[in-house]
Amino acid sequence: MSGVLGDYLNWATQLERALRGVVANATKLDLRSLRGLVFLGMGGSGVVGDILGRHVEDVVTLPTITVKSFSLPRYVDRNWLAVAVSYSGNTLETLGAFQEAVRRGVVVAAVASGGELIEISRKLRVPYVKVDEGYLPRTALPALLAGTSKLLEELLGVRLGIEECVDVLRDRTALDVAEKLAHFLVGGVPIFVVPDRIYPLGLRAKNEFNENAKIVSKVEVLPELGHNDIVGWEGSPREWVRFVVFRDMNDQLLDFAASYIKELGYPVMTVDIGKSSYIQTVLYGSWIVGMASTILAKLRGIDPRETISISRYKEVVRRYFKSLGS
Numbered sequence: 001m002s003g004v005l006g007d008y009l010n011w012a013t014q015l016e017r018a019l020r021g022v023v024a025n026a027t028k029l030d031l032r033s034l035r036g037l038v039f040l041g042m043g044g045s046g047v048v049g050d051i052l053g054r055h056v057e058d059v060v061t062l063p064t065i066t067v068k069s070f071s072l073p074r075y076v077d078r079n080w081l082a083v084a085v086s087y088s089g090n091t092l093e094t095l096g097a098f099q100e101a102v103r104r105g106v107v108v109a110a111v112a113s114g115g116e117l118i119e120i121s122r123k124l125r126v127p128y129v130k131v132d133e134g135y136l137p138r139t140a141l142p143a144l145l146a147g148t149s150k151l152l153e154e155l156l157g158v159r160l161g162i163e164e165c166v167d168v169l170r171d172r173t174a175l176d177v178a179e180k181l182a183h184f185l186v187g188g189v190p191i192f193v194v195p196d197r198i199y200p201l202g203l204r205a206k207n208e209f210n211e212n213a214k215i216v217s218k219v220e221v222l223p224e225l226g227h228n229d230i231v232g233w234e235g236s237p238r239e240w241v242r243f244v245v246f247r248d249m250n251d252q253l254l255d256f257a258a259s260y261i262k263e264l265g266y267p268v269m270t271v272d273i274g275k276s277s278y279i280q281t282v283l284y285g286s287w288i289v290g291m292a293s294t295i296l297a298k299l300r301g302i303d304p305r306e307t308i309s310i311s312r313y314k315e316v317v318r319r320y321f322k323s324l325g326s
């Protein structure tokens with residue numbers, strides 16, 4: 001199958017290919033001297049930091065943050081590692097934060113399919129991975145995850161095991177689940193409920209439905225949901241809302257949320273996405289929402305590729321930067 005859905009269906013192959021990629025200018029860092037790891041990136045590239053950050057924290061004792069803006073927090077200094085991820089390599093927020101990191105003497109590395117980020121990394125001789133071109137940034141998630149994890153494996157001397165995700169992306173039932181989810185969401189606004197341990201999946205789901213299906217969406221995170229939004233849902237309009245609960249394991253809080261929301265009168269669909277590890281679960285769930293949002297776009301007669309509003313926004317940012325330079 002070709003097109004955007006075809007790109008999602010091919011994720012296992014995309015991941016396998018990206019795992020064979022090479023890290024340029026690789027150098028091993030002394031883990032003991034590192035204070036933290038900061039990912040820089042926006043949208044479909046920024047979510048790589050959200051997803052991998054939690055995984056890295058499970059493997060090494062290193063705090064991780066993701067910066068989705070033009071500049072870095074003050075505490076990021078030369079004892080930090082900054083990894084910029086931008087599929088195009090030309091996103092100005094990411095480039096701005098990357099250049100600031102270079103000026104501060106932060107240890108830097110990059111992942112992109114080309115653009116300025118690769119050019120600068122070559123010039124500075126800093127570690128980088130160039131992933132395959134030709135995808136939409138959001139459909140390139142396996143390549144970006146594999147490239148970034150290879151980079152970190154080399155620099156930190158750790159094993160992140162992304163290769164273990166290939167098999168879950170071969171699950172033949174995933175497309176049926178995605179179809180069901182897409183049909184459930186027709187005519188409504190998706191509200192994704194996730195436990196905090198897989199929050200990056202909720203974020204990814206929201207972004208995928210925003211960009212592919214052009215629909216507003218929201219993420220609810222447990223346990224925080226039980227302390228505020230749960231009350232908000234008591235008095236909100238029922239007609240346009242569809243709740244999707246991502247269930248990764250037996251969890252009484254998730255089951256309570258699903259049944260209570262139903263009791264309040266909202267349509268609820270529970271999607272079982274649990275696999276044997278955090279990274280497998282999040283990548284599998286990301287695969288389901290990628291396909292489902294593309295199918296929903298088709299059902300709504302919308303082109304999943306086009307993101308006119310993002311282009312308009314990027315043009316304004318570009319003009320703003322140009323005006324600062326002149």
Ligand code: PA5
Pocket residue numbers: 042043044045046085086087088089090091094136137138211307310
């Ligand atoms: O998925 C998308 O198309 C966007 O969210 C982009 O990822 C975002 O605009 C950032 O661009 P890039 O991934 O090229 O850095």
